Every structure is written in C-alpha cells, then in structure tokens.
Amino acid sequence: MTHPHHDIPPLSLNTATVREQWNLAQMIEACARHGIPGISPWRDKLAELGAGQAAAMIRAHGLTVTGLCRGGMFPAATPEGRRAAIEDNLRAIDDAATIGARCLVLVCGGLPTGSRDLAGARNMVRDGIAAILGHARAAGVPLAIEPLHPMYAADRCCVNTLAQALDLCDEIDSEGSLQATADGPAALGVAVDAYHVWWDPLLDESLARAGASRLLAYHICDWLTETRDLLLDRGMLGDGVIDLHALGQRVRRAGYVGFDEVEILSRHWWSVDADTVLTTIRERHPMCVSGA
Amino acid sequence: MTHPHHDIPPLSLNTATVREQWNLAQMIEACARHGIPGISPWRDKLAELGAGQAAAMIRAHGLTVTGLCRGGMFPAATPEGRRAAIEDNLRAIDDAATIGARCLVLVCGGLPTGSRDLAGARNMVRDGIAAILGHARAAGVPLAIEPLHPMYAADRCCVNTLAQALDLCDEIDSEGSLQATADGPAALGVAVDAYHVWWDPLLDESLARAGASRLLAYHICDWLTETRDLLLDRGMLGDGVIDLHALGQRVRRAGYVGFDEVEILSRHWWSVDADTVLTTIRERHPMCVSGA
Numbered sequence: 001m002t003h004p005h006h007d008i009p010p011l012s013l014n015t016a017t018v019r020e021q022w023n024l025a026q027m028i029e030a031c032a033r034h035g036i037p038g039i040s041p042w043r044d045k046l047a048e049l050g051a052g053q054a055a056a057m058i059r060a061h062g063l064t065v066t067g068l069c070r071g072g073m074f075p076a077a078t079p080e081g082r083r084a085a086i087e088d089n090l091r092a093i094d095d096a097a098t099i100g101a102r103c104l105v106l107v108c109g110g111l112p113t114g115s116r117d118l119a120g121a122r123n124m125v126r127d128g129i130a131a132i133l134g135h136a137r138a139a140g141v142p143l144a145i146e147p148l149h150p151m152y153a154a155d156r157c158c159v160n161t162l163a164q165a166l167d168l169c170d171e172i173d174s175e176g177s178l179q180a181t182a183d184g185p186a187a188l189g190v191a192v193d194a195y196h197v198w199w200d201p202l203l204d205e206s207l208a209r210a211g212a213s214r215l216l217a218y219h220i221c222d223w224l225t226e227t228r229d230l231l232l233d234r235g236m237l238g239d240g241v242i243d244l245h246a247l248g249q250r251v252r253r254a255g256y257v258g259f260d261e262v263e264i265l266s267r268h269w270w271s272v273d274a275d276t277v278l279t280t281i282r283e284r285h286p287m288c289v290s291g292a
Numbered sequence: 293m294t295h296p297h298h299d300i301p302p303l304s305l306n307t308a309t310v311r312e313q314w315n316l317a318q319m320i321e322a323c324a325r326h327g328i329p330g331i332s333p334w335r336d337k338l339a340e341l342g343a344g345q346a347a348a349m350i351r352a353h354g355l356t357v358t359g360l361c362r363g364g365m366f367p368a369a370t371p372e373g374r375r376a377a378i379e380d381n382l383r384a385i386d387d388a389a390t391i392g393a394r395c396l397v398l399v400c401g402g403l404p405t406g407s408r409d410l411a412g413a414r415n416m417v418r419d420g421i422a423a424i425l426g427h428a429r430a431a432g433v434p435l436a437i438e439p440l441h442p443m444y445a446a447d448r449c450c451v452n453t454l455a456q457a458l459d460l461c462d463e464i465d466s467e468g469s470l471q472a473t474a475d476g477p478a479a480l481g482v483a484v485d486a487y488h489v490w491w492d493p494l495l496d497e498s499l500a501r502a503g504a505s506r507l508l509a510y511h512i513c514d515w516l517t518e519t520r521d522l523l524l525d526r527g528m529l530g531d532g533v534i535d536l537h538a539l540g541q542r543v544r545r546a547g548y549v550g551f552d553e554v555e556i557l558s559r560h561w562w563s564v565d566a567d568t569v570l571t572t573i574r575e576r577h578p579m580c581v582s583g584a
Contacts, residue, residue, distance in 0.1 A: 150492075151443045164493040201452065
C-alpha cells in the first residue's frame with residue numbers, strides 16, 4: 001500500500017533514542033539538520049542545558065516540543081518519599097511549561113521497595129496525580145499517563161493498560177478539558193507507546209474511548225521477536241513485529257493529530273553513530289507508517 | 293497471618309521446574325518421596341517414558357495428574373502448518389486421556405514467522421481450538437487456554453489476558469459443561485498462571501467470570517524484580533513480588549478447587565540439585581499461600 005507523502009505524520013525525536021551519544025544542544029541541532037520537526041527531552045538532558053536555555057534554543061531551531069519525559073514515580077514506602085515525588089513532579093511541570101511542552105509524560109512508578117501490594121501502589125499513583133493536577137492545569141501543561149508494558153509492573157509502572165490509564169483519567173479529571181475550548185487537550189490524558197500497547201486485545205476500544213482530547217502523545221519503536229533485555233532492547237522502526245502502519249492508523253482514527261515520537265531504548269542503537277540513527281529513523285518512518 | 297495447615301491447597305509439580313535435572317520416572321518417584329501429590333508433565337518428558345508406562349507409574353505412586361503441557365501453537369504461515377498443529381493437538385488430547393490429566397494446557401502460539409498480523413494469529417488460535425474441541429470433549433479431556441504474559445505475544449502466545457481467554461471460551465464453547473453434571477469442568481476453560489496474570493488490573497472481574505467450571509488449573513511461581521531473561525528467569529515462591537497468598541485466595545474465591553501447580557522456568561533453579569528444588573518448594577509453599 002502506498003500513500004501520498006503528505007499523509008505521513010511529523011516526526012519527533014525522544015532524546016532517550018540517542019541519549020548515550022549526544023547532549024540536548026547536539027540533539028536540537030541534529031533535529032533541525034535532519035528535518036525532524038519535533039523533540040521530546042528527558043529531564044536529565046534538560047537539566048544539563050537548563051530549561052531556559054533549552055527553550056530558547058528549541059525555539060530558535062523552530063522545533064515543537066511534543067513532551068517532557070518524565071514525571072511520575074509516585075509510589076514510595078514512606079509519606080516523605082511520596083511527598084518528595086510530588087514536589088519533584090511540580091518542578092517537572094514548571095520545566096514543561098518553560099519549554100512549551102505539549103505534555104508532561106508520567107511514568108507512574110512500580111512497587112515501593114519490599115512491597116507486594118500492587119493495588120496499594122496503584123492507589124499511590126492515583127493520589128499522586130490528583131495532588132499535581134491543579135498545578136498542571138494552572139501551568140497549562142497537560143499530564144500524559146503512559147501505560148507501560150505489563151513486564152514493568154513491578155519496577156517502573158503499575159499502570160499497564162490503556163484502559164487502566166483512562167480509568168485514572170476519568171476518576172481524577174472528570175472535567176476533561178484543559179482550556180475553555182471544548183476541543184483542546186484534556187488536563188489529564190495518555191501517552192500511547194506502540195511498544196507498550198501493541199499486544200492489547202482491547203486497544204481499539206480504549207483508543208476510541210480516549211479520543212482526541214486524551215490522546216496527548218504517540219511514541220513509536222518496534223518489538224524485537226528475540227528481545228534480550230526487558231528494558232534496553234527495543235527495536236528500530238521496521239525491525240520487529242509491530243504493524244506500525246496499522247497501529248498509527250488506529251491511533252489517528254481515534255482522533256490523535258500529533259507527532260510520531262520515536263523513542264528507542266536500545267544498547268545496540270546507543271552504540272551506533274547518532275547521525276546514522278537519525279538517518280535510519282528518517283528513512284524507515286515513511287515506510288513504516290505508510291506501509292509501503 | 294496464619295492459617296491451619298489443612299487450609300493449604302495440595303501441591304503439584306510441573307515437570308518444567310526440574311526438566312534439566314530429571315526424567316519423568318525420576319520426577320514421579322520424587323513427588324511421592326517429597327509428599328507432593330500432583331504432577332503435570334510436559335510432552336517431551338512423557339514421550340521419553342511413553343504415555344502408557346507413565347500412566348501406570350503415576351497411578352502406582354498415587355499421584356493426580358493436574359494437567360498435560362502442552363497443546364496449542366496453532367498459528368502457522370501455511371494451511372499445512374496449521375493442519376499439522378491441529379493433528380499434533382489431537383495426539384496431545386489422546387495422551388492427556390491416557391494419563392488421566394485433568395486438562396490439556398494450551399499455549400496457543402504467537403505470530404507466524406514473518407507476520408505482523410496479530411489479529412490474524414488470534415483468529416488462527418480460535419479456529420485451531422474450535423477444530424480440536426470435539427475430540428477433547430469425546431475424550432473427556434478439558435482444554436485449558438493459558439493466557440501468557442503480554443511479553444510473549446510475538447513468539448509464544450497471542451492470548452495475553454484472562455479476559456481474552458474467556459472471550460475465546462465463550463465464543464467456541466458456549467455449551468460450557470464437559471459432563472452431564474452441571475458443576476463439572478467446562479470442555480474449554482483456562483489455566484491461570486500467577487506469573488502471567490499478576491499485573492492484570494481486570495483480574496478479579498475475569499476470575500469471577502471464569503468461575504469454577506472454567507478455572508481448570510492454577511500455576512504458581514514468582515516475578516523477580518530484576519528479571520534478566522524474558523523466559524528463563526522465573527522466581528521460586530517467595531523470591532519475587534507476587535503476593536501469592538492474596539492471589540491464591542482470589543483464585544479460590546472465584547471457585548477454583550484444584551492444586552497449586554508449581555511451574556518455574558529458571559536457569560538458576562535448573563542448576564540446583566533437583567531434590568533441593570523440591571524441598572525448597574515444599575518449605576516455601578505453606579508460607580507463601582498462608583501468608584505466614
């Protein structure tokens with residue numbers, strides 16, 4: 001199947017993809033050089049450069065900030081730990097506002113150390129998001145809950161399906177819209193990552209339920225059949241088994257209108273020259289999303 | 293919390309747990325020696341001994357066969373491949389009948405080689421089960437669909453949640469009961485494995501929906517926080533983060549009345565003396581299931 005080139009959504013570079021090779025300044029320049037119109041920094045990279053300077057540089061290069069990664073990590077064994085997480089999230093919201101990020105991505109956190117109480121951790125996530133939503137709303141920064149693959153339930157994120165993330169949205173943010181206009185983003189929505197959701201039998205129902213207002217970000221990479229590491233063996237577009245063409249269509253049919261943000265955590269791709277990584281992404285993206 | 297000892301469900305040994313150390317004859321003798329009243333062989337071990345001889349030996353040692361692992365693996369790139377899978381499943385049903393297994397566990401299979409069509413693979417699974425159900429019913433062998441963790445969707449099993457497995461049950465086996473009696477097992481049900489389902493936010497609803505007639509087997513092991521291998525790094529009871537005490541209660545509250553079948557695929561435990569593995573299981577099991 002082929003599509004006219006203008007049907008291909010704009011690309012965004014999630015900085016995790018080349019985090020071992022470059023600093024944020026190098027990434028911003030490289031996006032402009034490679035014709036990648038969006039960027040989504042992680043906070044460690046942002047902190048190195050400083051949010052103010054990063055904002056100026058991103059603006060000077062004409063890039064859209066499709067997200068800031070990441071807030072979240074709410075569960076903790078002690079009240080002090082949970083309070084510290086909330087304060088850190090408030091700072092992340094401020095940084096997201098400074099750089100004009102379309103959303104703050106929340107990787108919500110797993111079980112506190114030594115805990116087997118998954119339901120309890122999920123309650124801590126709910127309470128944590130509820131505690132920061134007012135600040136996010138005031139700052140004009142939508143929060144995007146990213147459901148992570150169930151294999152991260154223990155150590156990274158106990159929100160593991162899109163339906164579960166949307167239940168949280170409905171519970172915490174019944175109001176929905178961030179702005180006065182009805183068709184803007186919700187104050188609380190979701191970041192859909194192909195790697196985390198591609199297997200979900202209920203995905204289409206959940207995407208439809210999310211709709212345009214809650215679909216705040218769409219991340220892509222590929223699932224390698226022989227995955228050798230739970231975290232750091234994600235695949236380049238086209239190297240795995242996810243039908244990114246069909247999945248992109250399903251996400252957009254549900255109302256998503258944003259960027260295709262490429263986030264690849266991979267020891268392999270971190271060992272490759274970063275310009276080569278970006279060239280590969282630029283080459284693969286039209287093929288993968290158009291199904292050509 | 294402590295429970296009187298007689299509340300602890302009977303144990304069964306899934307032969308995968310010590311597959312690198314022992315053959316089936318050794319496992320049968322060891323179960324009797326260690327006071328483990330159930331066994332669940334894999335077909336490779338059964339084939340070595342022969343189903344008839346295995347049946348006699350299991351009977352002589354007074355063991356209950358809680359399942360035969362495994363049928364399934366239905367998706368294939370060609371009609372011939374799918375037909376071969378069905379024929380293999382028919383033989384597995386006959387073997388399960390010979391040894392008096394309480395069910396044939398179905399690990400349904402992932403994507404055919406080179407395919408990205410997950411929905412298509414799921415249809416092949418449905419068609420494959422439908423093609424063997426009559427034979428299973430005639431043989432008096434319930435089929436237990438085992439939903440596997442979503443991290444196996446590509447290569448092992450595209451049935452990834454209990455809800456999805458139950459949708460298959462309802463679609464293929466609307467009749468439900470295998471026998472004339474209403475309270476017996478269904479002809480088609482599920483095998484619930486703690487490792488595969490512990491993260492599922494909809495687990496309680498799905499367990500309740502399954503109920504006694506479709507809950508054909510319950511497998512246990514533990515999820516290690518730092519899982520180093522997607523397949524062969526499962527944890528000994530108590531070494532991970534699954535609340536096996538609470539999970540067992542949830543499964544039994546939903547109507548399950550069978551054995552706790554221990555299935556641990558682990559390079560570590562395969563390197564340990566097999567009698568030590570069984571001793572460890574016997575020691576850990578009351579602690580884990582009683583929450584003591």
